Amino acid sequence: MNGTRAVVLGAGILGAACARELALAGLEVTVLDRGGAAAATTAHGEGNILLSDKGPGAELELARLSRRLWPEVLARVADRSAAGARAARAAEWDAKGGIVVATTRPGAEALTAFAAAQRGAGVRADALTGRELLSAEPFVTPDHTAAFHYPEDAQVQPAGAAAALLADALAAGATLRTGWEVLSGIVRRGRLAGVRTVRGEVMADVFVNAAGPWAGTLSARLGAPIGVSPRRGDVLVTTPLPPTVFHKVYDADYVGAVGSSEEELQTSAVVESTRAGSVLIGSSRRRAGFDDRLRPEALSAVAAKALRLFPSLAGVPVMRAYGGFRPYVPDHLPVIGADPRLPGLWHAGGHEGAGIGLSVGTGRLLRELVLGEPTALDATPFRVDRPAVLGDPEESRPATTGRQKEGA
Template sequence: MTNKTNAEVAIIGGGIIGSAIAYYAAKAGLDVIVVERGELACGTSSRCDGNILAIDKDPGFDSLMSRKSQDLVAHLAAELEHPFEYRAPGSILVCESEEEMEAAQQWVNRQKEIGLPFRMLDREDIRNESKFFADDLLGGLECATDSTVNPYLMTFSLFEGAKKLGARILQKTDVTAVRREGGQFHIDTSRGEITAKQVVNAAGVWAPRIGQMVGIDIPIHPRKGHLIVATRQENVGLRKVMEFGYLISKFGGKRKVDPETEQYGVALVFEPTESQNFLIGSSRQFVGFDTRVDLDVVRCMARRATRFYPKIGDFSLIRTYCGLRPWTEDHLPIVSRVEEVPGLIIAAGHEGDGISLAAITGKLVCELLTEQSVTSIPTEPLRLERFMARNR
């Protein structure tokens, strides 16, 4: 990069959200530059599972937004040159109690009312799903359209697609200041100055830091999560499985679990991978930007996993790692123009749904950048102003 570079759109953040925005914006003919302080996909996008889920989204706007994203990802899988391990096997939630089965039935009814392909599963369905399941599981529910990707490969595939369309990608480039003067943005970086007509803040858990540079408070906080990678000597399951209690944990409710499981926000997540291993999650903690592995949390997750899959207790552990989810208090991302700073768009705060919602976020931000009068999904629920109104 020369000491001064100009672009129509500067995207700050080289994760999966930034990659989707770069691809759709470049495809629309915009002159795009992406600034990433580390390597591409080196933050949250490299420390997560890879699911495009509607099953765990609140029925209504949330689940319909995810369903839209699923359709876009299916198109991307056919459209992009580099494959990213896309599969659409559906996913399931399993229930431990009659109380959870009743709640699951209500969840299914609400999702079916808005046209989503949900159905209840009985005890026999669960037995047929995997011989490794505990015998006392009562049933669960399924969403047939849920899909899975390799988040690394999808991020790189989108960036490669964007580059072919003319986008420029700057890695190992730290943004040190952003200011708006004379109708355009001046972005100071560790590799010189960038000027742009519009800026997209897609910096995930670090979005508030970029917001502070232009005097904007962005209410996003890091929420830590652990993952275990284990090797499967034989096939445990073919698709994503979560416990119904995951929904309660995700949305901050109270579950009937031991104090440690509650304290660490642990709930079963099982995901088979293309490489014939499987991922075990999950945990949820507010501990700032600390990404060190806590073995107490890992043990708690392993105990929870063996409650649902008793026979995987002797499988080999490969590694454990942590990521930071960009959390907002209403569990929806911020995908919004900033009225106080014309030309600035925020696209962050997806919590654990960044992979799920990357495609629809990229499409929506492109529509905002090109000032479309009709957008793919309503923008009102995602506006930054919803938090300001709440805090007045």
């Protein structure tokens, strides 16, 4: 594929992962972004790399691929040069593991069944006794009904990880252009041959829509709209604390909230520490378009649930709050592959809140599809021409998903 020109539309972590894979494969890669690299959704993420919230199915397989690739990719970035080593360190890879806690009897029953199904799919999910839970997390609530440890869960610093992937792409010959908003597509003989931007036309053989929550808007501008829309989330950040939270800890409700398609506000407790000592407290989900205003009621609900999980956080000062948009698809599966309506257009998005964790696996899968190579996993469930992406979003919402049901 030497000489093949590829343009990646979006310089967030998904775009960086795709650009890196394509550049290393020998394609002439240009990354375009209307703003700055990793400055939008990626910069507002928590850096989750989770297996714990995904039940058996296609998304879990993509998560397992990504979890295997993450340390390998960062090691290769570090081995490339001294600058690469610095970039890899900035990603702050932390295989801290995750702990999921239920605080009600129905929650315990649902969590136990969910963990059993995950184990059947190859995920490590170890039940914890009360004593084991308090040994792992001394400050967690004693009022729990079940807890499971997921040693494969990990975390990165989102912007740092995206910068590491993008730096490796640039080292492999890719070009980054920021401030290049795409206005429309250029179609010749039924194929997407170029894009018109605020700074002129860019021609190529392959175009990858990696625009995150804006993928739906961008695809419409290109003439091939897909059903990706924004879903808002907010996070609280405490002042630095002594060691308080040692894993990513969340209540069992989180898994149901992730897999829900409700438009109204949903909250659950997700609590973890950063290397700087601050504690990140999430999470919320609501579908409100691109309204970027912080809602006090959402932050209050998030804080209240976090206090149920970690009562010791009561009175801890909150340093700031921030929010971002997740790329939402009604069936809760990413969109990865060629657009059958418009040759030359490919998609890599729709990961909702899992984009950080799934990015490297998505980049690998996209490269294999573009090059016509055997794929590391079955890409069919992520195809573009499925009802949730091209059909009526209301009709395509699943009754259940691969994630745990609501109400745990």
